[in-house]
Amino acid sequence: MNATSLFDASELTAFADKLLAKGVARRAAITMAVKKGAQNVKNDTCEDLSSSGNKAFRRIPITYTVKEAPGRISAEIGPTKGGAGSLANIAFFGTAKGGGTHRFYEHGEEELPKLAEYVARAAVEGF
16 A cells, blocks of 8 residues: 555444444343343342241341443342341351351352353354
């Protein structure tokens, strides 16, 4: 090419737009995978608590929040503060007198392999 030649960047621009769109779609798919995993952990924890012989433990509310930052998508799962949620430590971890008969971290550990598979699948979709 010489200095008077014109360069048509339309194909390069279209390719860049396509890559960007795939990146946005991939991030959305990964976010949905994290939400699905968080919901599964929440449901399993709620199901575990609903089987409690302690009426107050059955009312412990479990929620999750998905957070997004550059390069990171995470979920925080746990009991709400106050009210019946204040009993969560006793339900999950017990006291010196006993308790701790309900599972908490274990539900997340069980979900992790499925979540990793969903995220990996979302990360490579479209390529």
